[in-house]
Each structure stands twice: as C-alpha cells, then as structure tokens.
Amino acid sequence: MSLLSAALLTFGTSVAFATGTPSAAADPIEGCTSTTGAIVAVDFGPFGGKVERGCDTTPTTGYELLHTGGFTTEGTQHDGPAFICRIGTGSFNSGTQYPTADKENCVLTPQATAYWSYWTASPGQKTWTYSSLGAMARTPKAGDVDAWVFGSTDIGGTSGKPAFSPDDVRAAGGGTDPDPTGPPPVPPGTVDVSAATRWVTGRLVDGERVVDEGATTPNYLLTTEAVYALAGADPKSPAARKAADFLATPAHTDAYAYPAGKAGIPDATAAARLALVAEATGKDPRAFGGHDLLGDLVKYVCPRDIGDGETIDGCLTKGDFRTTGQSDAQAMAVIALLNGGVTPPADAVKRLTGLQCEDGGFTSILIRSGGWCESEAGSTALIALALKRAGGHDAVVEKARVHLRKSQLPTGAWPAAVSMTTGSPGSTGWAAQAMRALGDTPYADAGLFRLSKQQLARGAFAFEECLTEPQLYPTAPALVAAARSDLVKLTTKKADPPTPPTTPSPPTTPSPPTTPGGGPDLKKGSAYLTDTTRLVQGRYYENAPGSGFADYGLTIDGAYALAATGENTTTLRNIVDFLDKGGKDGKGRGVHDWTLIGTEHAGGGSLGKTALLAEAVGRDPRNFGGQDLIAALAKAVCPAPSTAPDRSCAAKGAYTNAPSVFSQSLAVIAQVRAGESAAAAGPIAYLESLQEPSGAWPSLIGTPSESEVDSTAMAAMALDLLPDAKAQAAVDKALAWLAAQQKDDGGFPGASGNSVNSAALAVQGMTLDEPRYRTRIARARTFLAAQQNTDGGFNVAKGGQPGSDVRASTQAVGGATGISFATLTRSLDGTTPQPVPTGTTGAPVIVTPGGETAGTGGGSGSGGPLASTGTQVAGLAAAAVVLVLGGWGTTRVARRRRHREPTGGRA
Numbered sequence: 001m002s003l004l005s006a007a008l009l010t011f012g013t014s015v016a017f018a019t020g021t022p023s024a025a026a027d028p029i030e031g032c033t034s035t036t037g038a039i040v041a042v043d044f045g046p047f048g049g050k051v052e053r054g055c056d057t058t059p060t061t062g063y064e065l066l067h068t069g070g071f072t073t074e075g076t077q078h079d080g081p082a083f084i085c086r087i088g089t090g091s092f093n094s095g096t097q098y099p100t101a102d103k104e105n106c107v108l109t110p111q112a113t114a115y116w117s118y119w120t121a122s123p124g125q126k127t128w129t130y131s132s133l134g135a136m137a138r139t140p141k142a143g144d145v146d147a148w149v150f151g152s153t154d155i156g157g158t159s160g161k162p163a164f165s166p167d168d169v170r171a172a173g174g175g176t177d178p179d180p181t182g183p184p185p186v187p188p189g190t191v192d193v194s195a196a197t198r199w200v201t202g203r204l205v206d207g208e209r210v211v212d213e214g215a216t217t218p219n220y221l222l223t224t225e226a227v228y229a230l231a232g233a234d235p236k237s238p239a240a241r242k243a244a245d246f247l248a249t250p251a252h253t254d255a256y257a258y259p260a261g262k263a264g265i266p267d268a269t270a271a272a273r274l275a276l277v278a279e280a281t282g283k284d285p286r287a288f289g290g291h292d293l294l295g296d297l298v299k300y301v302c303p304r305d306i307g308d309g310e311t312i313d314g315c316l317t318k319g320d321f322r323t324t325g326q327s328d329a330q331a332m333a334v335i336a337l338l339n340g341g342v343t344p345p346a347d348a349v350k351r352l353t354g355l356q357c358e359d360g361g362f363t364s365i366l367i368r369s370g371g372w373c374e375s376e377a378g379s380t381a382l383i384a385l386a387l388k389r390a391g392g393h394d395a396v397v398e399k400a401r402v403h404l405r406k407s408q409l410p411t412g413a414w415p416a417a418v419s420m421t422t423g424s425p426g427s428t429g430w431a432a433q434a435m436r437a438l439g440d441t442p443y444a445d446a447g448l449f450r451l452s453k454q455q456l457a458r459g460a461f462a463f464e465e466c467l468t469e470p471q472l473y474p475t476a477p478a479l480v481a482a483a484r485s486d487l488v489k490l491t492t493k494k495a496d497p498p499t500p501p502t503t504p505s506p507p508t509t510p511s512p513p514t515t516p517g518g519g520p521d522l523k524k525g526s527a528y529l530t531d532t533t534r535l536v537q538g539r540y541y542e543n544a545p546g547s548g549f550a551d552y553g554l555t556i557d558g559a560y561a562l563a564a565t566g567e568n569t570t571t572l573r574n575i576v577d578f579l580d581k582g583g584k585d586g587k588g589r590g591v592h593d594w595t596l597i598g599t600e601h602a603g604g605g606s607l608g609k610t611a612l613l614a615e616a617v618g619r620d621p622r623n624f625g626g627q628d629l630i631a632a633l634a635k636a637v638c639p640a641p642s643t644a645p646d647r648s649c650a651a652k653g654a655y656t657n658a659p660s661v662f663s664q665s666l667a668v669i670a671q672v673r674a675g676e677s678a679a680a681a682g683p684i685a686y687l688e689s690l691q692e693p694s695g696a697w698p699s700l701i702g703t704p705s706e707s708e709v710d711s712t713a714m715a716a717m718a719l720d721l722l723p724d725a726k727a728q729a730a731v732d733k734a735l736a737w738l739a740a741q742q743k744d745d746g747g748f749p750g751a752s753g754n755s756v757n758s759a760a761l762a763v764q765g766m767t768l769d770e771p772r773y774r775t776r777i778a779r780a781r782t783f784l785a786a787q788q789n790t791d792g793g794f795n796v797a798k799g800g801q802p803g804s805d806v807r808a809s810t811q812a813v814g815g816a817t818g819i820s821f822a823t824l825t826r827s828l829d830g831t832t833p834q835p836v837p838t839g840t841t842g843a844p845v846i847v848t849p850g851g852e853t854a855g856t857g858g859g860s861g862s863g864g865p866l867a868s869t870g871t872q873v874a875g876l877a878a879a880a881v882v883l884v885l886g887g888w889g890t891t892r893v894a895r896r897r898r899h900r901e902p903t904g905g906r907a
Contacts (some may be wrong), residue, residue: 009761033124034170038140040069041169042087042148043162050165062118062135062146072097072684073103077107078601079550079593082136084116087148098150098778107601108657112703117149120164126159126194132752139801145169150176181788188257191482193454195428195459196475197233199227203472208471209245220256223247224273225476233479236799241749244281245706246276250693253289267295267382268321269329275336278562282749285340290694295339296683297333299323301345316366317354319347327355327364327379330486331386338389339491352383353396362417365500377414377427378477380404381434382487388437389488401438404431404739408443412450425454426474433477433486444481479801493744498861511554519781520788525813526567528792529558534806535571538578539585541857548586550740551605552594555579556613557810563616563826564814573831579610580625591625596657597632600648604636604655604661611670616824621674630674633667636767637682641702650702653686661697661711663720669822672721684722687715688730695733699751709741709748710824711760713765717820722766731768738765739776746776747798754798756787756808760815767818777818784816 006332032039037057041841042051054069063082073095075081080575085106088097104110118135119128123143131138140146147162147169149191157206170549203226205211210222223243230240246252254262275285275293286292297665302315315322321333330352337344376555384400387393409413413423414431432447452460460470480486534540539550540558555575562572577583579591592598595606611621621629636656638649650655655667664687670678690697696707697715716734718728741748742762750758763780766773787795788835793804794812814821 027055027057029055035145038144040065040146044092046150052089058142062138070771116148116150121145122878128750170646186646189452190690193482196479199459199728200229208242222472224277227277228478233483241281244277250290268324272336276491279339282743284740294342314585328382331382334386349390360399365564375418378430381430384434385488412446416457419611423465425478429477432481432684437486511651519816520785522565524792530568531572537575550585552591561810561814564817570831573828577833597627604658607632608670615673617828634679653682664716665714668718695737706792710761711823715762716765717822721822735769738762755795759783763815763818764835784812
C-alpha cells in the first residue's frame with residue numbers, strides 16, 4: 001500500500017485531529033484565533049498517526065510557525081534546513097521524525113512522489129492553496145492556517161491536496177474572537193457558491209476530467225461545463241486551469257473536436273466549447289491542443305443554403321457552423337470568435353437572429369426559416385448574450401429580453417420550455433445570466449433566490465425542481481449565475497489595472513543590455529542583489545537566523561544575473577573567487593559540499609550549473625574549486641535506468657540525481673560549451689526525447705509531470721547550441737508553444753502563479769527568435785517591470801505575497817536581458833580580488849563565522865514549488881539562470897545564427 005493511500009485510509013469519512021502535548025516552546029493552541037497568531041497542521045496519517053496541530057501567536061515565518069507549534073524538522077544535506085525533509089512532534093511516536101532514514105536519506109531533494117508539501121489558507125478561505133513560497137520565506141498573517149502533507153504532490157500543487165479542509169483545522173480547537181474575520185454563514189435565500197464549487201471540483205477525476213459513472217473515457221462536454229462553472233466562480237481557479245490543461249492535450253483535443261482526423265471537418269460544437277475553455281482560463285484558442293480552433297470554425301461555415309437533393313456535410317443553411325445542429329453551439333461559436341478577437345462571418349451571426357420565435361424566445365434547434373419553433377429559456381438566454389456581444393441587433397435582443405421577463409414563473413424560476421410549468425435550475429441559471437447582463441438585475445436576483453431553494457445538500461442542482469439527483473449540466477450555469485457572471489463575461493479578456501511606471505534610472509555608460517520594449521530597471525535590480533545585507537562576502541544565505549548555511553544554488557543564480565547585466569563585475573569577481581578558491585560558509589561548507597562531486601550523490605544539475613558559471617566568466621571548469629567538473633559530468637551520464645530503491649538514474653542518457661528537465665539542460669549546455677558534444681550525445685538524445693507533441697517539455701523526468709514554461713525555455717536554450725536541423729526544429733516548436741502560454745498582462749504561468757521566474761525564462765527563450773516574437777518579448781518585459789518594487793527587487797508572482805524575493809530577483813534581472821545563458825561570456829578583466837585573511841600555510845581562508853547569517857531578504861532560498869518545502873528546486877521548478885555575451889549588440893548578432901539566409905525553409 002502506498003504512503004498516500006495509507007494517508008487517505010487514515011481519514012476515512014472524517015478527520016481526527018490531535019493537539020498532542022505541546023513542547024515547552026510551543027504556544028498553547030487556544031492562543032491562536034482568527035485575529036491572533038496562526039495554526040499549523042501536520043498530517044502524520046501516512047505513518048500511522050493523526051493530524052497534529054500547533055500554534056504560534058507571533059509567527060514571523062512558516063518555518064518558525066512549525067517549530068513554535070511544537071514540531072521538529074530536518075533539511076537535506078544538499079539544500080540545508082530550508083528544504084524540510086523530515087517532520088516530527090513529541091505527541092506522536094516519541095518525536096520520531098518522518099520519513100525515517102530507511103525510507104529517505106535526506107541527502108538530495110526528495111522525489112516528487114514522496115515529500116512534505118506546504119499548503120496555506122488565509123482567514124475565511126475554504127480551500128487550500130499550494131504555497132508559492134517556502135516556509136522560510138512565507139510570512140503568515142493573523143488567522144492563517146498552514147498544512148503539511150506527505151505523499152505525491154506535483155509541482156504547482158494540482159494534486160495531493162490535504163484530505164482535510166482549513167475549517168477542519170480551525171474547528172478542531174483554538175480560541176475564538178468576538179469579531180471573527182471569517183465569512184458569515186451563507187444568508188438564507190443565497191446560493192452557496194462555495195458548496196457548488198466544491199461539488200463541481202469533486203466531479204473531476206484526478207482533478208482534470210469528468211467521467212460518467214461506469215465509463216472509462218472522459219465526458220468531454222461535461223468537462224467543459226466544469227471549466228465554465230469553476231472559472232465563473234473564480235477567474236483564477238486552479239481546478240479550472242488543470243481541467244483546461246487536460247482538454248488542451250492534443251490527444252484529447254483530437255478525440256473531442258477532431259474525430260474525423262486533422263484533415264476532416266471538426267466538430268464545431270466541440271471546437272466552440274474548447275475555444276471558450278481556452279478563453280476562460282487564459283489560454284490561446286488559436287493554439288489549443290495543436291489546433292487553431294477559431295480559424296477552423298470560420299473555415300467550415302456553410303457557404304449557402306442547401307437545396308433539395310444537395311448535400312454538404314454538416315450543413316443545413318447558409319451561416320451554420322458545420323456539424324453543430326444546435327443553436328447553443330452556434331451561439332457559443334459566435335461568442336468564442338468575438339472574445340478571441342475574430343470577427344465571425346456575418347451569415348453566422350444572422351443565422352442566430354433567424355432562430356427567434358414569434359414570442360421573442362429562441363429555439364434550441366437550428367431550424368430552417370418558417371420551421372416549427374418552440375422557445376426555450378436556456379437557448380433564449382444564450383443567444384441573447386451572443387447577439388448583445390456581437391452588437392447591431394438591439395431589436396432582436398430586446399424582444400428576447402421581454403420574452404424572458406414574461407416567461408419567468410411566479411417562483412422566480414424559468415421553465416425549460418414555454419410549455420412547461422415547473423422550473424428548471426439549468427434554464428434558470430442561463431436566464432439569470434442573461435437578465436443581469438441585459439440590466440434586469442431584479443429578475444436575475446429573483447432567479448437566484450429560487451435557485452437557493454433548489455440547491456441540493458452537497459451544493460449541486462438537479463435537472464428539474466422535482467428531482468433530487470445532482471447533475472453537472474444544470475449546476476454549471478446555475479453556479480456561473482450565482483457568481484454574478486455569465487458565459488460572455490467569463491470568457492472575455494480582462495484588462496489589467498494600470499500599474500505605476502517604474503522610475504527610470506539615470507543613463508549610465510555603458511548602459512546595461514536591453515531588449516525591445518520597456519523593461520525593468522536592471523541597474524536598480526543589480527543594486528538590490530549586491531546589497532551587503534543580502535549578499536554577504538560573496539554568497540547568499542538561507543533566511544534562517546543563525547544557520548550559517550550558504551545557499552550555493554542561489555549564489556550562482558546571483559552571479560548569472562550580474563554577468564547578464566555587467567553592472568557590477570567586481571562583485572561578480574568576489575562571488576566567483578569565493579566559489580573557486582575554497583571559500584567556506586559558517587558551517588564549513590564549500591561549493592562542492594553542494595555539488596557532492598566525487599560521491600554517489602553527485603548531481604548533474606549542480607555540476608552543470610557550477611561548470612557553466614566557470615565557463616561564463618573565463619575560469620577553467622576542469623579545475624574549478626579544485627575539481628574537474630567536466631570529467632564529473634561525463635561520469636554522471638546514466639548508462640541505464642536505475643532500479644528501485646535506487647532512484648539516481650531516470651533513464652539511459654539522463655544525468656545522475658538530476659530529476660528535472662532544467663537540470664538535464666544545464667548539464668548538456670556545460671558539456672557542449674566545454675567541447676564535449678560527443679560525451680553529451682546521450683544526454684542530448686534523452687533531452688530531445690522528452691519533448692512533447694505540443695513542443696513543450698515537462699518539469700520532471702522519471703516522474704509524471706505537466707508541461708512547464710521554465711523547462712521548455714531551458715531546453716530550447718540548450719538545443720539551440722546544436723547546429724543540426726532536428727535540434728533547430730525542436731527549438732522552433734518549443735518557442736511557438738512558449739509564446740502561446742503568454743497571459744493577457746504579458747506574464748506566464750508558473751508553479752507560483754503568474755510567475756516572475758517563468759516570464760523571465762520565457763523572455764530568454766523567445767529571444768532565440770527575437771524578430772518573430774518581438775511583441776511578446778516586449779509585453780513580458782513590461783510585465784516584469786510591473787513586478788519590480790521600489791527597492792529594486794521583484795515579487796515572486798503577480799497577485800502573490802508582496803515583497804521582494806532574492807531568488808525571483810536574480811531570475812528577473814538576468815532574464816529581462818533576453819540573453820540565453822548558453823552563450824554567456826562575461827570578462828572579469830580589470831577586476832581585482834578583495835584581500836582575504838590567510839592561514840599559516842598561506843592558503844586563503846574565506847570562512848564566515850557561524851554567527852554571520854544575514855538574511856537574504858524576502859526569502860532568498862525558499863521560493864517556488866516543491867519549493868513549498870523551502871527551496872526553489874532547480875530540478876523542481878527551476879532557478880533562472882541568465883548569461884551574457886558581452887553586450888546586447890554582439891549577442892543579437894550571435895543569436896541570429898538561427899535566422900541566416902534560408903537554406904532549408906527557415907524564415
């Protein structure tokens with residue numbers, strides 16, 4: 001039985017919480033209320049225990065909350081205490097920390113299928129959010145609750161959520177306030193949106209698809225309905241986005257919308273629904289599942305009326321979207337086109353007006369002119385929304401509006417058809433959407449009042465008022481209406497609020513490299529990174545008071561950023577000297593205590609990252625810090641996959657202990673730059689084999705994971721070093737996928753949300769083909785500028801916890817230059833090393849006393865996923881590394897090698 005299965009069995013239908021006996025340092029649980037302190041819950045279910053809770057009345061970090069709450073932790077040898085590898089408490093099994101050493105040695109980053117993941121909930125929040133920051137970086141607010149669960153949680157937290165709710169943690173004890181900040185109970189006469197959302201989310205198998213009872217294949221139509229419902233209730237719904245990602249998988253897009261094959265006529269109903277899914281979740285309907293959905297809808301509009309004896313597959317009348325047959329699909333296609341910036345064919349819009357019955361309502365069937373017409377409330381509402389969005393049909397819309405008013409029953413509900421006398425929750429939901437959009441708010445509110453009376457115990461709705469079986473199809477429109485939204489509104493691009501412009505720095509000579517478009521202030525960003533409160537004698541430290549534990553991965557990231565801008569080469573020299581000349585942190589650890597070179601735990605990613613820095617600044621990677629990093633990389637190439645319990649090798653050609661595409665790419669670049677292309681042939685082939693049909697790369701290797709911006713950009717930069725046509729074609733495909741992920745505000749999705757890290761890496765990737773993606777690059781740089789704070793540092797993500805983060809800032813500063821670190825050269829000529837104390841042997845002694853533990857400000861070592869455990873997993877979410885070729889003009893010429901005069905069709 002898996003550990004995760006054991007965890008679920010521990011709970012059954014209810015969750016047992018234990019407060020245990022608090023340690024002497026633990027704050028009493030009663031001291032934490034909705035306005036005082038924070039509560040943390042740790043699930044020991046996988047190890048035979050319960051959910052144990054603790055309190056910290058004055059928490060400064062999530063890490064402190066754990067410890068003050070009565071828990072003990074242990075980090076990893078590679079990443080230090082910030083990456084929480086084991087947790088224990090005195091109230092369970094005499095304080096034994098789990099997982100025990102026989103299950104996890106805590107030397108390297110644990111595997112994604114068995115690690116402690118970090119979840120948070122703000123006051124009143126009913127669901128858990130996977131933390132975009134590590135425990136040492138996150139500052140809990142009064143009333144917050146944290147949770148730690150062990151098992152399989154993918155990067156980004158789209159799976160493996162706690163089996164208990166934030167309310168379970170709050171209700172299991174703890175003090176109360178006379179004026180709690182949590183939301184009041186749902187008032188009578190109001191639809192419980194949270195309950196409906198939970199029910200819809202619960203219908204998604206593996207959090208991504210709806211499957212009918214007794215079936216094994218997805219119900220694609222109902223999966224699209226689930227996306228509309230969840231996005232309507234929460235425009236940023238992670239569940240909606242995960243389901244959309246599932247639908248955007250080429251195999252599923254093809255199965256649903258292209259059953260006749262790519263050369264056949266698409267199913268217009270499915271294409272329209274998928275296009276709306278894309279628009280509701282910030283995706284591009286013109287690059288969804290490998291198809292241009294909007295282009296295909298327009299391409300296959302029926303050209304003329306079909307006369308007797310004539311056939312055109314899927315056509316009845318001029319303007320029909322072929323194969324639809326239903327008016328709701330026709331309306332959805334029109335809405336999808338308009339919201340995707342495509343003017344629908346005039347005949348397709350006119351076709352909707354021809355479906356209006358004499359009473360002002362609309363039929364659900366694509367009838368011919370003069371055919372039998374019975375008005376249905378749902379169709380009337382949807383077509384009215386589409387025609388209002390199209391404009392120019394005011395009289396038709398007004399007639400529909402009057403019909404909806406007149407057809408509303410005294411109860412407030414709408415019947416499915418005019419011939420019926422009982423209400424339909426689905427029709428009521430659609431009609432309420434349209435009434436609110438048309439300005440008839442009292443009618444919409446009356447419909448919602450009736451819906452509140454028809455909502456079933458678990459939050460869902462039945463097809464008819466007299467039924468009691470919950471169904472997704474009526475629940476979706478009812479939930480969207482209850483959220484005061486409608487199908488047009490939730491699929492229309494939202495304009496971001498204006499952000500104050502970053503105050504430009506005075507011009508400098510030479511000026512830092514720039515790419516097209518207004519970007520962040522790189523001089524100011526570099527100053528933030530080199531401030532001595534953050535960069536202490538050539539290294540960054542974890543944000544752990546008194547740890548003395550240098551974060552070598554972050555330190556190299558900072559060096560990459562300074563190399564990218566060229567702003568402070570003297571400080572860059574100091575970092576490189578510290579790493580190269582045997583520098584030690586307060587724990588007596590040097591850089592090779594991080595690479596673990598010469599041990600069975602040596603990691604290709606760490607070796608590659610360090611070798612790449614040496615190559616970038618003109619040092620010898622074959623003798624850096626007294627070690628031959630290139631020979632170590634050659635030795636780290638796996639000849640075959642390892643067998644359990646050894647997980648060092650994911651596959652033949654992978655690097656040892658390199659569990660991510662990011663790590664694989666770093667090591668490939670280091671080997672190729674060292675002239676070892678032959679030795680890197682196996683790793684290159686393996687990296688190429690990981691590219692998905694969409695053009696993207698997953699985040700992890702050896703473990704199932706989703707496509708990711710960071711890894712795709714990184715792999716593209718690695719393969720761009722190779723001259724062969726196969727590699728260049730792979731890069732082109734990757735860049736097209738990257739561009740399609742861009743959000744309306746210029747940002748890119750990452751594990752932390754609308755991520756600074758991902759946007760910076762996307763800029764680097766797209767700049768490999770700068771002429772083609774110039775506009776998108778400019779938008780991404782503008783996004784990065786908006787996330788820069790007055791101190792010069794950057795937020796982790798838009799909308800996340802505000803405040804500058806060192807790791808995010810290293811990535812943003814270097815990435816904004818747009819320069820692939822695969823071509824970095826930054827000369828250190830003209831710099832001199834700072835004097836360092838020497839020992840009796842004359843060898844340099846660069847040691848920080850244990851007390852010298854300046855924080856890194858804003859969580860230097862703890863952003864990002866699996867980073868929920870405290871470290872931005874270079875293998876797990878990616879540390880952005882950005883390098884320079886000595887000035888924008890030079891690198892631009894070098895980079896254009898991919899676009900020399902066409903020799904094989906390359907534009």
